[in-house]
Amino acid sequence: MAERLPLWKKWMYALGQLGWSLTSFAIGNAVVYFYMPPDGVNFPQFIQKGIVFAGLTVVGLALGTSRLFDAITDPLVATLSDRSKLKLGRRRGYLAISVLPFALLSFLPFLPPSNNYMINTLWLFATVIAFYWFMTMYVTPFFAWMSELGHTPDERLGLSTMISVTWAVGYVIGTQIYLFQTILEKAGFEPLRAFQTVTIAYGVVGFIFMLLPIIFIDERKYCEAHTVNEGGLEAIKTAFKDKPFFIFVLQDLLYWVGLTGISLGLVYYITVLLKLPKEHASQVQLIMFLLSFLFYAPVNILAKKLGKKRLLMVGFIIFAINFGFASMLGKLALSPVVQSYIVAVLAAIPLAIFGILPNAMVADIAEAHGKRTGNYKAAVFFGARTFMQKMGQTVAGFIFPSLFILGSNEVNEVGLRISAIVSLALMVLGYVLLLFYDEKFILKHLQTVTEE
Template identity: 40%
Template sequence: MPTALEELPRSKQLTYAVGQLGASILINIVAISLVFFYLPPDSAGLPELITTVTFLGVLNALVLIAASGRFLDAITDPWVANLSDRSTNPKGRRTVFMKWGALPAAVFLVLMFTPPVQEVSSWNIVWLVVVQAAFYVSLTFYLTPLYAMTPDMGHTPDMRLNLSTWTSAAYAIGIVVAGLTPAIASAFEGTGLSTLRSFQAAVILLAAVALFCMYVPVWTIDERRYSHPVSTTTPVWEALKAAFSMSDFRRFVFSDFAYFTGLTIAQTGLLFYVTVLLEEDEALVGTLLAVMVIVSFLFYPAVNLLAKRLGKKPLTIAAFVWMSIVMLGVLGLGRVGLAPTAQAFGLILLLSVPIAFLGVLPFAILSDIADYDARQSGESREGTFVAARTFMQKAGQTTGILLFAILTTLGRDVGDDLGIRLSGIVGFVLLLGAAVLLTGYRADVIEEGSIIE
């Protein structure tokens, strides 16, 4: 007979979130810096590493590379999730996979920013296609089991909301750390390194920090004390079919896809908004992201409290609408009667509030859905729900990079910035679409089924 489950203490909640911090650093280095590194604006001092020639009028090499980087996720996300859900490892179903995914993810992240040729070359294209695919496969082995631990260890809706809040805070810190890449690169450049080598040194340093963080929950959390490893026997495709047969899950996950596409456009565009539209130094990005995290932190207690009183769904929809309106402001950057730095800080402050809500609430909703399914079906398929969501999240991030890269073909330099400005309109449409999609989610049915008497 299984022993009584222990409630996850605050200290373990924090070490769990540290793993998310490490993964966030890796993810956001790619989201913030990959396009900038390979297709830099003229003012960056970096060499172009891949051709800017377009195919079919709008598809440049980086667009095609970014698309190829996520194709394997269609197989690896559900496959890893099913392996984790079905695992009978005596030490637990999740951390055994995480410890094998962390190191290669960090290594392949570094390799993405160390192309074999320091000028435009087809070898760089081949290199980035292969290494980027390997990075995302490795990251799947870490993130899918990590996220599945929230419904595993969160035995009540409030505990799942609390875990989501902590991991959201960690993810936000990861954005700030990743956003420091240009500033750290500038510091290395002061030691005599070239601009290219300085950027690479910054990536290596941050990847090492991320790797340490990713191992913290592996070293500190004993799954057996906080969750019973009830393994499912359902094959991978049957488990996925069962997950997508839930109409509420479909509404949630497609809304989430639209959100992450819009968010990635904003993240990828930030360096361009600062250096091209506002003509400020790229090091300002690190400061802006730090401000965003600080402001978001101030709202996290309110997010947690308001979600318990008003519900997750209405707050999430309101945050989508707010963020969509803010994205329209990109059209006017550099054209209004305010100092460029004031415009930059104004944009970040207005984005901070919805990002605080959207960093916490969607994953708490997902955990509620996974818990509801387990109670209805009698099987624990948390990993499958997480895999389906992380696949859509990664697909959204990839789509965001694709769309932004396509837009850069319409202008990405000072005085020729049409593509950068149009990213605001694209972000607006996507985020408003996310709000519309979520209106059909039946929160009352899902959350009522999650209540533990």
């Protein structure tokens, strides 16, 4: 019988999430900023700007291609982890193998080696694709571990809440990238060196935090030994045939397309629509995530009383309202600063909801499936979920940079407003899909198996 994880070790696990959240921030949110800088940011031009193929930019192609590769490799890593016999454990072993290259590759894309556009383009594609491979090797087993370290739905919800807190802390630190860049510039750094220094610092600090669960959690002691009796492809197919899971990942796909588009565009909404300095984007994101912490405890309480599904639906509604508001930034009879703060406040509640509940829901689905079939393949379920999540990010990576420059070779107001409306529509569609998610089936089955 596996032992319960002590509270302090739960925090060691959760701090691993802080590490990879910080490590992945720059590539996930600032590649467009680095290679297509807004006016007033004096970076050299490393690659060709504007449309290069089928209405897409070089940055859009790099992000889209790398996220597509990332999405495809998620189920592969998931099945390898589920069937792994590494001495450190089928989750912990993968974390140990991937942590160093993951950290190094988090800043290498921001160190282009040449003044030649073609060489830098190849560098961008190669380093970002490699980054996402090692990120998948760390993140997919990390999430699957939550299902096995938490032995009850409430314990899994608690772990999900803890990693949501640490993810948000890492993300909040990440959002200060533009502020840290400005501070270093005032200290005498050139803009390019200032930005690169911040990305390197993120990689180093993230590496340290990602080591903590590897060092302090003995998988053999705290996880029950489970086996998978399905082949890799069969395991993936049966996961997607699970109806509640299939509906869940479809709405999750729509959510991530919309959210990624808004995230990629936030610095432009601030600088282009509101005419505020770039470092104000860091301030808005900081307020957004700090406020979201206030709702973590209420989300936990309401999830136990009302159910996770209802709260996700509320999150979709609030995000849709917020994105509608974002489409009108700069046109309202309010100061630009006030408008930016309204965006931050409206985002706080759904960020708390979507930060906590989806991982707990996937863990419940995986556990119910394992008890029903005898195949405990948590990594496959989390891998399939992150596959759909990254497909959403892939679509956003292809589409949104082109929307931002719609009708021009530069980021412009019309394209930004349309991008916000597109995200709004995706939130509405996600809400509609979630109506068909059968949460009662999952919880009832878990309770029935437990009673038996």
